[in-house]
Amino acid sequence: MTAPTTRLPALARVYRVRAGVELKEFFRQRESVVFTLMFPVILLVVFGAVLDYDIGGGVSFTQYFMAGVIAAGILGASLQNMAIGIATERSDGTLKHLSGTPMPKSAYFIGKIVQVFAVTVATIVILLLVGVVLYGIDLPSGTQWLTFLWVALLGSAACTLLGIAVSSLAKNGRSASATVTPFALVLQFISGVFFRFDQIPTWMQTIASVFPLKWMAQGLRSVFLPEQLALSEPAGSWELGRVALVLLAWVVIGLGLCVMTFRWRDKADG
């Protein structure tokens, strides 16, 4: 037996390789690009053209919808993308294969985080561009950008972790898609994405308040809407402190669920 003289590759190098793999896997797959990245853009184009009414104070619904559709875009890039993507990789043997190599386990998750980050940034940039060019959306200014940044970061962290956790419940990618996609759609209807949140029945508001999407949309409304519209929120304010708290709580819950449920192999595989 020869003594091992060569060293294992450095973590940073493996992380870089995994990031490259995850970016190629996402951006080369037409379905994922269309459904995750372009779907919110299509929604913005259609809703902006159809529902361009004044919601008071000379603010158009499209300005209101901008906040919601960005929140929905983050949800798609993180929760939906992770739940479906990882469930697929678990059922087709990709995860089992990787866990049989000396790849450090952390590298898999680093790759996924880089993928979510890239898709989220791409979605937001395209949405802002389309909003400004087609519908004359007012961009945030000053400290609003800071709020934008932390809401997007916290929301996407919470939803990524939830997506990873949810992937373990599904049998395969298709069944993950069949449960997560309708769930996300319903959540979008009751969380103030497609309709003004203050016009949704109270009991639906209550349900929506359990999940992160409502809080992401609300935090982003504080970024895109003038201060006086905070009064028409059900709470009478943007509640930014509570937004941060709820999203942070979901980060903790999501992390706990991931640690408890993550499996490198398929359930059907014993």
Add this chain to the structure above:
Amino acid sequence: MSTTPAPVAEQPTTPLDPDAAISVRGLVKRYGDRNAVDGLDLDIRRGEIFALLGPNGAGKTTTVEVLEGYRSRDGGDVAVLGVDPASGGRRWRADIGIVLQSGAGDSQLTCLELLTAQAAYYPDPRDPAEVLELVGLTEKARARGRSLSGGQRRRLDVALGIVGKPALLFLDEPTTGFDPEARRQFWSLIRSLRELGTTMLLTTHYLDEAEELADRVGVITAGRLVEVAVPAELGGRGQAPAVVSWTEDGARRTEATPTPTAFVAGLAARFPGEVPDLAVARPTLEDVYLQMIGQSA
């Protein structure tokens, strides 16, 4: 087959062989109250190709997955390259290659990209382009993983398994779904890997494959290894009487004899010219295998 259930706390009879690539003593794996692996002993030498044969449900895949570190065990001692797979870290994983029955999954990456990424996990990998050459996928270097045919996919799986330059390679039913020509190509690939000094543990349903490739074969039934031998000797095949058959007076005649040469010489003396329809057969690996696993051929 009747086997007396082994007590789980059965003491290993001999210690693990420290020089073996794989050494197993008294391996037990339980599913519910059933012992899927029931006191299995096994030694695989360095540099050898060992084929594990056995019917579905005999404990083949379970055994291999314990050795690969995918499954925990309920009893026994196991050393794979001198390390207990249950505690094998990245260093240990760097020395083994695994070709799973299920393959390595779908991908949007090209063959070359997949191999290059896989190589980056190992301390001393092979050149990805050379590995593609070795498995005969050079012209598919820029084809995406998911666009390959079944046989090409399997060769890509093997390429992924060997790019890390493993000392020990696990091959779980590597040629299922291959056409005869692809299997012959695959066999020559395995032989060239042997020349590079790779130890291989192969599971297969094809007995001709085991006979063609393996230095030794082991037959596993009901969670135990019932025999280990070189393919030509399995089940007493080497000493089994040969069966001589010919046609005489319009009827097919057969004779089992331990001395077929003398018998045929006798036949030749009785017939003026050629002995009609003369054939001399030894039991095939398949014949003895089917006998061993308790199904009559």
